Amino acid sequence: MKNLFYLTLILTFFSCEKEPKNIKLSGPVFGTAYSVQYHSDNEVNYQKQFDSLFNVVNQSMSTYIPDSKISRLNRGDDVAVDDHFIRVFNNAKQIYRTTEGAFDPTIGAVVNAWDFGPEGKLTNIDSTAIDSLMKSVGFNRMGLKNDKIIKSNASYLDFNAIAKGYGVDVIGEFLEQKNITDYLVEIGGEIRTRGINFEKNAAWKVGIDDPNFEGDMSYSKVISLQDEAMATSGTYRKFKIDENGNRYAHIIDTKTGYPSKTNILSVSVIAKDCMTADGYATAFQSMGIDKVTRLLKSHPELKVYFIYETENKALKTLSLNNFPE
Secondary structure (H helix, E strand, O other): OHHHHHHHHHHHHHHHOOOOEEEEEEEEEOOEEEEEEEEEOOOOOOHHHHHHHHHHHHHHHOOOOOOOHHHHHHOOOOOEOOHHHHHHHHHHHHHHHHOOOOOOHHHHHHHHHOOOOOOOOOOOOOHHHHHHHHOOOOHHHOEEEOOEEEOOOOOOOOOOOOHHHHHHHHHHHHHHHOOOOOEEEEEOOEEEEEOOEOOOOEOEEEEEEOOOOOOOOOEEEEEEEOOOEEEEEEOOOOEEEOOOOOEEEOOEOOOOOOEOOOOEEEEEEEEOOHHHHHHHHHHHHHHOHHHHHHHHOOOOOOEEEEEEEOOOOOEEEEEEOOOOO
């Protein structure tokens, strides 16, 4: 009888336990959309917290919001920047130095001139106009002291090439603070993963888009991603065509001020955090395969996958630093 009593207690205990749940949340953010999956024992929905965090990041670094800290800074206001801004600024400075200026957040005014940014299009773009704008470009001339950015009045700072990846990291770090160890965060194709996909009891599977100018969705390859982040920069969807039919890529060469001329259609970078992957993906797009290959010899922490076009318009791929197959 005693054994039967204990058995009844055990069965009652297990029947009262909640089944762990895989939470899936999504919504609009940063002019695109986010998607988050995480494994939770208590089934807590963090959508309100996510939206609040996105708002904080936007108010700090969105050039599309007139009263954000970065917009006020670009107007010449005396602004004390927050911790989010400082983290992105310092990381951007490191990537700027490592890529010898190929990644430069002060190129924003030139990006706007080519009508890829938040401001109006500059008509009749010519070498004189570009040369004038390029005089204010140079992240090496900008510093940070006592929560204040030191810069010339003409300099324009733009973190759009790295802030989306940072937003991914902010959500991932929030989940980790809540003791969630298995998750995937994605914003507009930028991804951060930790642990496994509990729903499938396997590593997270993520796809890399197949370059397609018509906008059709297909994957060049699907890889497993665990405890890493990945960002992809491509020129095959975001471009402008002028009145003469010339196609301009959205990646601006920080040395010349003109859209990058490259045979690279897509570059994906895997790093420990998404902000770092995002910044390097932008830089590698304009640097070219040879320069990136040389740089990666001293940076084994970065894994890179190129999709490029040959002179005969054939598509080729190249994996570097053990990018997963």
